[in-house]
Amino acid sequence: MRRTDSCLRESSPLEPLEGLDGRAWPECHGWQGPSPRASGTQQDWERAIPRLVLAIADALGSKGGSEVRLLGIQTKVRLLEARLTDLQSRTSIIVPIESFAPEPIEVIKPFHVVVQNKGDGFVATFFDANINASGETEEEAVSNLKDMIAGTFECLDRRLKAAQLGPGPRKQISVLRKFIKWSV
C-alpha cells in the first residue's frame, strides 16, 4: 500500500488518527496488522502491537542512523581540521645564511637557521648558538635574526672580556666565531 499523508483527515488531538477511507492511521500507512474493526479480538492486538512497534523503531532507526553517521563524519572533519591547523602551526622552514651585508661581518661558513610559526608571528632561531628573533613574517624574522646574530657577536666579542662570559654566552661566541668574523 502506498504511504501518503494525504490519506489523513483532520482529527482532534485526543482522537486516534484515521485515514480518509475510515481505516486507522497505521493501516493507512502500510501497516499490515489487524484493525479492531477487522477482527475485534484482543489476541490479534497482542500479536500486532509488537510488529507495529518494530515497524516504527525501524523507521526511526534508519533516520536516526543516518543522522548519527552524519554527526560522526562532522566530528571527524572537525578533528582533521584541528590536526591540520596544528600541523601548519608546527611547520618549520630552514633558511641558509650566506651574507650579513651591509653589516661588516663576513660569513666564514654558511649556516642554516630555522623559522617556526608561533601563532601570530614567526620565530627564527640559530639553534647552535641559541640566538633567536621574532617577526611578523618569515622574512622579517630572518632579517631580525641576522641583526640579533650581529648584535650578539658585537656585544660578546667586542664589549665583554672572556672572563665576563658565563657558560651560555661563552658557547654562543665560540659557535659564532666558527661561522662569522669581522670583515676588515
Added chain:
Amino acid sequence: MRIITKEHALSIAKKLKAEICQRGNRPHDIAMVFHEGRCIATLGIRRGSQKDLGHDHIPRDLHLGPHKARLLAQCPLSRDGWIEIMKQKALA
C-alpha cells in the same frame, strides 16, 4: 596570540637587572643579564613603539618555556628563581 610582547620583554629585562647594550639605530637592543660578574644570558629587545610587538623568542633566550617566561614577566617567578633554574641547567 602573542605569548611575550615588548612590554613583557621590558619587564623581564628590568626584573633580571639586565644591562642594555645600545646599538645605534639597529632593529634590536641586546639586554645582557649578569650574575656574579658574568653574563649568563642575552635577550634581544625589538625597537619600536608598539607595546604588543611580538617577542616570542624571549623564552628561548632565557632557556625557559613560554609559560615560565610569562611568569617571569608577571610576578610569580623572581630573578632568584630564574637564576636557580639556570644553575640547574649549568648555565649560571
